[in-house]
Amino acid sequence: MSNSMGNQLKITSFGESHGPNIGVVVDGLPSQILIDEVFIQAALDKRKPGQSPITSQRKESDHFQILSGVFEGYSTGAPITIIIPNSNAKSKDYEHLKNIFRPGHADFVYDKKYGNRDYKGGGRSSARITAGWVAAGAIAALYLKQISKIEVQAVVSSIYNIHLEKPYSQYDWNKADSNIVRCPDEDKANAMIQLIERMQTEGNSVGGTIACKIENVPVGLGEPVFNKLNADLAKAMLSINAVKGIQFGSGFDSTLLLGSQNNDVPGNHQNNDGGITAGISNGEAITFELAFKPTSSISLPQQAINKNGEIETISITGRHDPCVLPRAIPIVAAMAALVVTDHYLLNLKFLK
Amino acid sequence: MSNSMGNQLKITSFGESHGPNIGVVVDGLPSQILIDEVFIQAALDKRKPGQSPITSQRKESDHFQILSGVFEGYSTGAPITIIIPNSNAKSKDYEHLKNIFRPGHADFVYDKKYGNRDYKGGGRSSARITAGWVAAGAIAALYLKQISKIEVQAVVSSIYNIHLEKPYSQYDWNKADSNIVRCPDEDKANAMIQLIERMQTEGNSVGGTIACKIENVPVGLGEPVFNKLNADLAKAMLSINAVKGIQFGSGFDSTLLLGSQNNDVPGNHQNNDGGITAGISNGEAITFELAFKPTSSISLPQQAINKNGEIETISITGRHDPCVLPRAIPIVAAMAALVVTDHYLLNLKFLK
């Protein structure tokens, strides 16, 4: 395994869903940054299960504990370690899946690669470990708030076939926090919520897209040719299990434009490049969108292979999210903040 | 800048379009691999300009020279260095653009970041440097051929609004090499070629999509949670300047499927996960698709900002590709071979 990310700001993720806790080490944060615990907890609360009727009903308080690196409320320059206890690991929920490889899950590949699959809720491959990423990302966001004007925001732009209709820049992204699905259009949000509730009832699941924007990024972040800002963002986002695609700016739609239409020229105000040109931030808002596949765990009966290579019909009970996107919003924002902070620190010497 | 990629197999890219040559160092290749120069040249020939009527008409032979790491035809374990001369750098083609930031190009961000823009054809940001990547990728492909059964292939799946209609797995990908646009469907290929020729005439440009598949990858490549195979592939592909998006398996379309439809279960033969689950190869073919924006260099007049912050109307003359996709095929294949080899070497100890 390889559980570290970043160069100037390096995070190391650890823990598994069945253990006493999950956690993260954040190394490279400059000293004298105020570590606002309320801010960190708020980020974790946006990710925690049981926060609304459309998320998993597992109960985890997700209260974190700082083990190192903070002295009288401020960072010291030393690595900051945060752990988050697993208070509600109901291992028996998983006992019946011990010999089955659940479709879309890590069960099969972990079993083949490591030889000792941890069947209790996914172990290391569980989305639970992203709680540590969110805590680390909140620390990066605190740094950005205190040192720069950079701001990261993420919203749900589609669930299944319900999609924001206008260009995303025409919405007030702050409104996304006013509803439980985290979509900035109230009507669409309601339709999305109804759809997710239907999935919950039917034992099925849906995916969708999350849009992210990072504003006030100075010109010059990104290191060609192999640590470009978009490349690092893509790598970080693809670390989220359910993410199956990413597009920057006009993305796949750019293939349906002519060069004369797609080029960002003065006056057309379109930012088709998504704020990054040739791997370097160009001063416009950085924008990208992520595809999340529908949750793999569904309670509808489906076929699966067991350890003997036979096909069985299984039904995954338990308290799964019918749609992961509302809870993925803080994860996307965290990963974006981490990548941007990493590049910002590297370029501090050039920036005024 | 940061010009190295990979862990076990590390490549370091160097050179710029105006200099005597571009090149690459490939470090970490095991010894005793036959370095077949004909194979490497064939890869370079697929990327070189002037190869067909629909590519840039610049003339570069792109003959390479090995400076180190090969002894009597075989790798020694030492770093292999390859250089490719820039025989046709017509600097005067660019003189008139000296004070202009071309839309969609690195001109503006390099000027701000490095303070000394090289206006002669892009310098380090030029796509010319990918010739080195192709040579490195050919070496990785030679390794894979000699040691494993892994095979990488890439084809054009769409140009502008002309798109392959059937699932890609239903095409014979080897047919892509029989036409100059490198699309496996002959009729579509002809339509694409006509469209690109029209763009050439009109002084405009188009983009499109490239599909890539990697077959016979053993189960187990990929290092959770921050060096997942898909994450590393995404980072490598986003290093290509024109790439604006990537999707694995069903990708963005997975958001339009229910969980019960999208899950790869025994019997549905769909490989929606694109051969990678939870960041680890699952034994199915790895499949992904890339969005290439239309070439930024067009000869149609367009607005641009100059060094004084004023808007000018420019027309980019020169011998530019009206569509980069045919020449990008070997680049995509090279980057895929490099990433897979890197992970393969890391896991050699586990694989038998």
Next chain:
Amino acid sequence: MSNSMGNQLKITSFGESHGPNIGVVVDGLPSQILIDEVFIQAALDKRKPGQSPITSQRKESDHFQILSGVFEGYSTGAPITIIIPNSNAKSKDYEHLKNIFRPGHADFVYDKKYGNRDYKGGGRSSARITAGWVAAGAIAALYLKQISKIEVQAVVSSIYNIHLEKPYSQYDWNKADSNIVRCPDEDKANAMIQLIERMQTEGNSVGGTIACKIENVPVGLGEPVFNKLNADLAKAMLSINAVKGIQFGSGFDSTLLLGSQNNDVPGNHQNNDGGITAGISNGEAITFELAFKPTSSISLPQQAINKNGEIETISITGRHDPCVLPRAIPIVAAMAALVVTDHYLLNLKFLK
């Protein structure tokens, strides 16, 4: 700061002397290694304070806790996190040193670099954090025991002017564990102990040398030209604060030999190269020796600079080690085991 070490086996160190605990994350250990907790505790017990009359009399049980990566007693491939509580952090011991930069300590450089010195016993620069390294090294040693025949041993070869007289290979290194100073010669050990006790009484301190050997290392570990095995060992050893020098094989004494004398030729049985040639293990025992400066903390009055730049006379009270070498033995062995395991894992593919 930069708190990670290693490539295949990467450790991340965290924690400080004043906090709730110190710890370590060990990432990259293969799965299915038996994690013998008794073995790990024994290593920690060799490092802990209060273990004998000649060490610091602070009381720390140094009982560790595994937070992640172990399932039913075996490694899973996931990162193993270990924490060790700081049970006896008497902060008031240090209150009077708040505004003084202690000679030989990190006080001054941390204050200048991070701006917020943690005066309570050194914080992150405290030798206490090496408890985490020892735990990580014990895990590496468990791996080596279970997978290879490689064995690491370290002994005290000199304290101040009391030095082993015969070539080290003529001693039975196992005898070092029979005395509290960890020297394989009983008479020398007694003299060393008396000397250290005198230092304790006088409020002074002494240094000395530690010899390390690593046996049964297969030929071929080490990556020229910039990750040579000796270079990586040197870097790891110089991470220990009190280490001021390292020499391999005949080391500095090789400068007093002619080429005809120093060359290891068949028949002279001398291993002047210390088991590593051109950066690669050559099959002989790897041998090196480390210089440890005398403990900087002494209770004799000495001059020091305070935060106002004035000179003060201070006397460092507290429970300091008059000589760190006996407790440094497990640290040296741990770092050696970590470096060798890292290289062993990288070369597993070549070794049979």
Next chain:
Amino acid sequence: MSNSMGNQLKITSFGESHGPNIGVVVDGLPSQILIDEVFIQAALDKRKPGQSPITSQRKESDHFQILSGVFEGYSTGAPITIIIPNSNAKSKDYEHLKNIFRPGHADFVYDKKYGNRDYKGGGRSSARITAGWVAAGAIAALYLKQISKIEVQAVVSSIYNIHLEKPYSQYDWNKADSNIVRCPDEDKANAMIQLIERMQTEGNSVGGTIACKIENVPVGLGEPVFNKLNADLAKAMLSINAVKGIQFGSGFDSTLLLGSQNNDVPGNHQNNDGGITAGISNGEAITFELAFKPTSSISLPQQAINKNGEIETISITGRHDPCVLPRAIPIVAAMAALVVTDHYLLNLKFLK
């Protein structure tokens, strides 16, 4: 192999003694640094063979060529690639050694590790490749000269049993350049030269020590706990094949001092810590000393093992250095400049 070193300033070394050239890529140098070619050539001239009667009489002009990264005399931020042709590779000199493993050389370990030993003068393990390091180090030195007041110097402090007698700080190090052995004491230099000439005549060799100092380093370079400045210097120096030991400040002699004597306290002006405390530069001159073993290649008959495992008597003819230290001076200075520049760039954000 692993041929890259550094984080902010990364060098990648390539080439072998039998090939067309050796070289280096320097990545991460800021733009707008004047690349003074006369300065670089002067550094190479101090390393080249045939420069004086006491060095190898091989003839290499060691004229270098810049392949990339420099535009109109200044760095652009892009990787700088330098090659140095091998003009005088007399392969037949080595033909008779084809089946012999020369004592002290890489022959045996390379043969075992890579399976295809290059018997022509060492190939990749040849000291010839350090010419590339010297060129890279000269670029780092140019950066330091233009941006900081940091200065690196290295001198020969002993050859065999002829040793500088006074503390090194009492010599005028600039005088070292006035004699061919590069020792700052004229009388000692003469004695050293005579000794080396005798070795040359006798077909034997000698080693010795090189002292290095780095002045005007700002407080704060070095990243605890695993990228300490001394640890990185040690790793870089141990990359030089003949180096068998390193000591900082009072080094091994510190073990013969009491704590009350060894501590650097105001007024004693001794700098026993060698300018680095707890891994961080403390503002004093950084000082360290290296042990170089006697050259392994000697023409006196000696025993060696051949490929069949039999013992043979060999005599290594050719034009070898009877003592490598005079030519190693620029290598040591280069590696020191590279390490310090790497840390300087990382800390630019904190330094004023």
